[in-house]
Amino acid sequence: MAIIECPVCLYMLDWEQAPMVTMGEGTGPAPLVVPKDEAPAAARMRRGTAYRQCPGRGGHYLPADYGDMLAERITIGMIGTSLVGKTHLLAAMIGQFMGGVRLRQLDLQVSPLDLLIHKRYVDEAVRPFLDERKKLERTRVAAAEITDAFLVTNVAAGRRYAVTFFDVSGEMLLRGSADENLFLGAVNALIFVIDPQSIRGLVRPQGSTGAETGAVHATSGGGSAGDYTFDNVLKLLRLARDETAVEFLGIPAAVVVAKADLLRRGDLLLERWLRAEADEDLDLGTVEEESSDVFTYLYTHGADRWLEPAQQCIWSTLHFASATGTSPRDDEFPEGTFRPHRVIKPLLALLAMKGVIDHPAFEATPA
């Protein structure tokens, strides 16, 4: 019997016994019917694109491949309060993650774990953002749902991973209710997103954006208070993992200073990374240096409260990144300056910390 923990509600699911359904777009779920005399290839395709129904929390469906017994399940949560840039960062990150050619140099092969989930995310986030340079809508305050999922294979080592992303609304994380954030119990890798506008003195004044800085940092844990969602998530994770009494939370985290294009330029800790070559974001050998620089950068700007994830998580990396490279004009980002920058590196670092990517810099990092 294969018991799998549902990443949405933590229900312990007897995978083989869970009902299977198919889902046509718009038509809704229907029980999977595989004719007895169907060709094996057709049956495999039918089953491979079906879903298992989890009965927990009102019920939801998990991709059939999520229960792949030969794949390790990695669940990544995007953490940060409302408007810090989680959604744009993840869209840019996944946009680059999907372009798998570059990742082959890291021996990674990436494919969607579920076609419909992936298509939905591409249609609603990746394509509008990367292709049409549109501002994405705020993440709905709604029950947690898998945002996107991939089957990641380390072709050199022959290991497979089911990598799942959760991007829930900042409001839910801010409320810190266990009931709304059950998915955190299944999360085993974190991306903390820092909005530099929340930290006094980090961004250069630019009209209304500059004026906005003061207001933002004063709320929701801005300024010296940090980001309350970080505290809430760390606490819920310690409770979920029963690690309240230990010094470190046994989970890897990538801490990203997003919207790096807004930062005041001239600081050497920053300039090296923002001016780095395009391919540098695949170089995991520089992660430690970048982490050190970002840590120092934040600390020296009085943003030590934002360093809490790095302090509490036993493995952590820190990064500068910009999902857009520019500020929007109305509902769009200008074509000439729109350029996602260094967005893939935090994800690669996280995967390295999880043991998906083999790299000497992460050899000491247990998966």
Next chain:
Amino acid sequence: MVDQILISWSDRTLTEGRGVGPTGSSIGSKEELAGWERRLLAADWAAAEVGAGAPGPALVYLRFGDEAAVLHKEPVADPHGRPGSTLAHALVGHVSVLDARVALGLHEWPGWAWEDTARPGSLGGLDRLDGYELRRIAGNGYQNLDASARELEPDLLAALFATLLSDPAGRFSFYPADQASGGPAGDGTVAARLLCGVLRVLGDATGQAWTFSTCEAEEPAAATRPRLVFLSQAPRFSTHVPTGNRARIGELSWFGQPADEDGSDVLRTFGETLAETFAWSPETIERLRPAAPVRSTHEAIVWAAHAELAPGVPADFGNVLVIIGRGRTEPEVLRRLPTRLDVLAAGVSALPQEMLARLADLWAPGTAAATSCPQVAEALRGQIAWRFVSDVQPPAADLVTKFGIELPTWLEQLARYQSEFGGARLLAAVRRVAALGVPGLEAGLIRALADAAPPGLLALADEWAGDRPELSAQLLRIVVGRDRMPEQDRIACCTELDQRAFMVACVERCFPNDPAAESEMLRQLLSVIVAPGLQRREGIERLLPAVSPIRSAPLLHALAQSVPPALRELVLAEAGSLWFEDNGLPRLDAGVSPPAGQQAVVTEVRPGPAAQGPDAAASAAGPAGPPPEGPTGRGWLSKWWSALVLLVAALVLGPSR
């Protein structure tokens, strides 16, 4: 009282959060406000995006135990320009104040906060609202919505009702049938009208409160979702198990367990019936309501199969008539008609006026329907005639014409009317029917009016003398032909004579250029109505001043013949220059006996509320009248004198004289 909460994106909400939360409120307690925030945001109601491209705001009604919330959501960009946000204005309070009807009635409430009137965060404190006043406003709004809902395409509502009844306890997500063109489900206003139809037609039939949202971009994933949610588009792919049945708006979807083809047919037909009834006569819906709430598909089917418009009359009776009227006369359709005539009549009588109007062309004489089901056509004609005669839901004259109602039907209904309401009210009915100009009505009317009250007949004769002199003369003959006239009627006739100048003009029209006939009719009238008072000198002397100014030779001629021969001189002297011969009347000499054939006048004292005690006759004659002594006694005569005194007084004092 009703509290208000404004919910929008803010860098700092009233509950110290960042993001979507309360930015204005009338609730003083922070804990209570936080509680409402949890309720309204946990299930994403206040924050959920209104339908993409939705032409208007969304209206949401939610219940939390004995408390309720009405939300008005407008899609806005947040202060940082990010789309996909909402400005939600919530009214929260007890369900006794905020029920579903109130919620719908507020669909166009001018008090809702809009983006341009209520910038998030700028309102601060809001005032509590007077629940009574809010309900009054909502009541008006609901009435407008109800009228608008009745104009919806019946097929749209029919499918909606049938779909809901296929799973009476279920929750439903409706989305546009035509994805390309959007459709009504994406329009919150249309959704509000559809919901109004649901409330009005199904009401409490399912035993559960109707909670709803008129426009959502996404199908709700929360188990606490409202029962009815209208989506702006087909549900997108989601890994959440659907929280309700999904149906395209305007199409019947079956969610009953187990799916039953017969049951589906029954519910589809019943849905059509409900929609038609709602469109034509929402009041009739009350007749169709189930005795107890229907909570399962089976119970809904039983209700649909047994709902009756009237005892023994199926709920879809009106629709069946429409179907037959449109030419469907095959046996399986005709079988749906009641076979017993009394049940058929009951069914027809239960049809709303609008339905009868709809049937007029379909069941007119000569149509296939009227030919193949003559008993139904007759029942319809009878019903139309009855409503016209009785003036209850009176149909328009053109409707009467379309149905081709013939004389026998009119007379039958007039007789029924007289039987049910008495002769006193018959004349009004006759006036209505006569105004239609039904061919051959006169002869029939005379029969119908044979027992009508004489005072009314006099009035009617006077009215009709100009246009229908022959009919008028016949009415006068009915009056004078009565063997016995109740005392009350006779007194009332005196009043009529007084008010109508002794009917001189009427009689003149009835018998043009025939003074002798005029005189004879007037004599008969006087004999029947006034004669007892003309037997004594005092009576004649008091009457003459009223008669003389009319200067009617036939009247004086009639009067002269009506008095005892010994007193005739009094009248002849009064005639003065009006010599009867000069006016084409037979000469009259003093002391001539009454003409042969003049009938004896017998007056009947009819027992009545005022005539049942020992003072009955006195009451009839007035406060000063003498006690009764029987039809021929002294008191009886005195009473006549009293009546005449009253008559004369009226003649002298009446301004119309």
